[in-house]
Amino acid sequence: MPSDPSPDAAALVAEHVLEFPGGYTRTTGPVIGRFLTELRDRRIVGVRTASGRVLVPPLEYDPDTGEPVTGEFPEVGPAGTVQSWAWVSAPRPGHPLDRPFAWALVRLDGADTALVHAVDAGTVKAMRPGLRVRPRWRPDGERTGHVTDIACFVPEVTTMAAPVRAAYRVRPGRSLARFLEGVRDGVFLGGRCPECDKVYVPYRTSCPACGSVIEEEVTLPDTGTVTTFAINNLPDPRAPQVPFVSAYIMLDGADVPMIALLGDVPAHEVRQGMRVRAVWLPPEERTLSMTAVRWFAPTGEPDAEL
């Protein structure tokens, strides 16, 4: 029985590379050679079998019967359809792409068999059976007659971004500007229609019912009644929390309701008929904006009859 090697001998380790100098020569034969020659010229061809099927990549024989194929090389693709795929989330050094991609079986249009190739889809979510893809070719002068002359396949274009941006300079109209002045000063301004005798708030210069010009300005109190409301469970940047209550509030003396936020009350304690009062920002914080009104809050009075 041999004795154990010495520690020095046990630590012996070396790298060893087995590589035929210059690479093996691979004779293509007439069929594969034709395929690769066409690839170099940015064309993809298959070969037709005696039974009429088109094999891509081509073979010298029909794999089902062993019979020789015909001499006919129909052009296929370049587009094709993904049949199945495996997603490579961490590409290895020898892979065709350095970012996540799919190995896919692609059946090119006009072919009866599928070709294995890489699909540069960006994300696994883009991959599905039936996905339409096209080759991304290596540039002219870099194609050598190799299956990697197709760098990879990429999905066909099905959507495009259409940025639309319209920038406006907005000024409030005379009536809205007047209403906002009132809000800044802590009052709600309305207008009375001379024909209908109805009070509209926010202040407006014409009556939506009869079209009359409204000239009489009416200063309304900041108290009113909730006629109806929604409890919104979707977030909104203008609301302090979810859920929030958007309410129709009929200000005392007005004939149309305003829509406003309710606060200082749990959403499910809000009632139709609830009496409320505006909660204003401190005067120095108010601007010509509805943000001068924080929200409406219950007054504690008995509910109004609706």
Add this chain to the structure above:
Amino acid sequence: MGERCAVIGVGQTRYQTRRRDVSIAGLVREAALRALDDAGLTFGDIDAVVLGKAPDLFEGVMMPEAYLADALGAAGKPVTRVHTAGSVGGSTALVGASLIQSGVHERVLVVAFEKQSESNATWALSTHLPFTASLVVGAGGYFAPHIREYIRRSGAPDHIGTLVAVKDRRNALKNPYAHLRIPGITRELVEATPMLWEPIRYLETCPSSDGACAMVLAAEHKVTGTPAWVHGAAMRSEPIFRAGRDMVDPRGGRDCAADVYRQAGVTDPRREIDVAEVYVPFSWYEPMWLENLGFAGAGEGWKLTEAGATALDGDIPWNASGGVLSANPIGASGLIRFAEAAQQVRGLAGEHQVDGARRALGHAYGGGAQFFAMWMVGSDRP
């Protein structure tokens, strides 16, 4: 009314969340070519095209009628664009019908579409202009308070909305074009979905769909095949904020229905109409519109729903197709109602056909329940 008018061709696309397989032009052509095929005609036989859709901001294509004119075979012909918010599909049919009834044209193609997947309707409807402080969050945020007021006034029990949500989705299972297909849907399933804008639950709202619908309308001497005759047609609108405006039972809707019934000679809609396709984007709008359209007295609409009167086997089926609750390509939704009404009286509604339907109502509303469009179609020549 002038000349008689009839529907002689109807075409619809499949409705789904995203029609990624077609462009906007391809989508409207799909519906238009099916309508022409149904009528046995080609674009060359059409005198004028009327196109409807909801706000341009939905797809970001300004004046799509200009872009789509040649896609709809309208080169050298009059093209009219209609826009009345959610009711636009109905208004589009009525503008087309008026071109026939007035004697101006003999055959008119009406088309309406929406490709909601190109953007987001809630975004497009909530642009938040400076200086204003609108607190409305999408259409649901706008309509929820009016539904709450209906429930208070009528004393309707909470489950009425879920009954409609289930009924319309069950009908949708019989309609090959419908978007939402929820086999085995139950009240429990609807009630288990979250409140979005209380009192509106998730499954009590309509989906967001891509799709298009088209019809060929013809004057009497050009009628071929199986026509649906127009017996009455009307539009009404009203300002969104008018003192004393009833948002639960809008006057525009009542006046519009009264006009259509008068033209059609209908005095008792529940008994004289066989089937109705009514714009119900939130389930509670069925009982609300049952009252607004005169199928039930004030506060009584929910009792019809609860009793099953509006079900496919009820005495007055509403939305046999599954309605807006089952497919909502917004701009097309009104035209789909009008087209489904026509298919019922033509006897071509397929699996959701109401046996023996001879008179049908098509209805659409839009904006803040401000725009109304309705027509009555019948199998008999008026």
